[in-house]
Amino acid sequence: MNKHARLDLAAPALNTQGRPTLRVLGTAISLLEALRHRAEADLGINVVFDNNDFLTTQHKAAQEPATYDIYDQCFHNLDIVWYWRAVQPIDLKRITLWSEVNELTKLGHIGPNPRFGQGDAPVKKLYVQSNLALGDQPSGLISMLPTTHNFDSFAYRTDVGSAGANMASWAALLDERWTGRVALVDEPAIGIFDAALAARAAGLMNFDNIGNMTVDEIDRLIDILEERKRAGFFRSFWRTAEDAASLMVDGKTDIQSMWSTGINILSGRGVPVEQSVPVEGYRAWHGGLCLSRQLHGRMLDVAYEYLNWWISGWPGAVVARQGYYISTPERSRAYLTAEEWDYWYGGLPARSELPGPDGSACIRKGSVRSGGSYWQRANNIAVWNTTMDEHNYLVRRWMQFVGRA
Structure with missing residues (x-):
């Protein structure tokens, strides 16, 4: 056929x-x-x-x-x-x-x-x-042939972010104590869910289906974000992991959307940072x-x-060193050291310094990946990145919110 x-x-x-x-x-x-x-x-x-x-x-x-x-x-x-x-x-x-x-x-x-x-x-x-x-x-x-994947949340500086705050909930991302020190990822089908999970966890609004919002729900969520923006709550909106990491390296943010590659950059620079393990689940x-x-x-x-x-194995080992997973993990295991496998997939403390994809050390000895093993993290998903039915409307509202419209 x-x-x-x-x-x-x-x-x-x-x-x-x-x-x-x-x-x-x-x-x-x-x-x-x-x-x-x-x-x-x-x-x-x-x-x-x-x-x-x-x-x-x-x-x-x-x-x-x-x-x-x-x-x-x-x-x-x-x-x-x-x-x-x-x-x-x-x-x-x-x-x-x-x-x-x-x-x-x-x-x-x-x-x-x-x-x-x-x-x-x-x-x-x-x-x-x-x-x-x-x-x-x-x-x-x-x-589409499934390849790289991951489970994201937000990152915070442990030297300031954990002081009297609950960092194990998405609600922290909209906590007013961080006014002027917060950043979101500027991609509608991603950033909207960081914001939605935070708004729901903070009790600011609910959704019939957070993975497929209605126009009214999009409007209410963007209104919440725009009110925060007018009050100076958001420091920036970023589009690459490098830009996200730079915000913390430069001392501009304490809490923000973050990807694994950004975490690795920050860890390599000695910035005290942690990825949250939200009780509500990952994006x-x-x-x-x-x-x-x-x-x-x-x-x-x-x-x-x-x-x-x-x-086939080797590419999956490279993406593991970024903090990502591959759809055929056992194939990649042969191309990772036992220490790398135990850290990236097993959720165990690093027994030695571990390299990033470029070969330079990015994980310090004794570090533990937040969230546990691959299988623990994979069983703690709240929502997947999604192109919703109202995606076109969302894009227009999002671009107005971040100032690109």
Whole structure:
């Protein structure tokens, strides 16, 4: 059954003879130079990264599918790209390690007593149905190969943030004691959930479904945030992990949205920082790889080789050193030292200094990753990053709030 025939495959592929060049469109989350160089060496190809912020990447993926071969993004950024048929289904018969991809992706949870987070759990958009809709009913085709993922919350300076405050709740992110010392991530489908989890935990408002807010709920939440902004509550809004870390390094914030890569930067700089383990649960995200609709022939083969390479072990070890997880963790275990595995996946104290993805030390001996093991963290998800039904409205309101409209 050839479902691919319904897609437009007219655009030419790059370099179909000789050493092919694979063009990967994505963000700084996974477009690391170490990965690019290793892929070139292992696969005998040229790899070109097109690195952008989330919104730029999503818009380019949807509107310019002939400019890339691989779309490296997150499940919550898939809807618009899939709607425009910018990417084609992935044939599971060509994914050699599919049986080893873990259940967090395939089922939405791990373990016997899981918390199935609200929002865009990857399984809801994983399988391609007979009518080309996306759903959780297993089929022979998937929309995106699951790769990197993590469980985020907020970070705070332990030298000031823990003084008389409950930092084990999202409510801390909107606590007025931090006025002028707070920052949020400036990406609508991410920052809105940090704010929503905080507002709900603080008792400022409730949601019928926090993963799919109504227009009225979006308005009420943005109104709360705008009132805080007018009072000088927010110091900044950031768009990259490096920018987030710089805010704390420069002494501008005490508490803020934060990603694992930012935590690692701060730890490496000696900044006393901790990621919160909110009792309400984490905001989770899951990345993956899509195939551009223009791929066929030799370049389609090359793209499948790249997809299989990504979950083969070595790349997962690199992303582990960023503080991220991979969908085939046992494959990556062989490329991590026992000390690295115990720290990043096992939740145990670091028995020695541990390197980041660039090889320099980023984890100090004795450090413990907040939240425990991978399996503990994966069972504490409140909501997944999500593109809601009212996403377009949310983007307009969010841009007005952060001052970009």
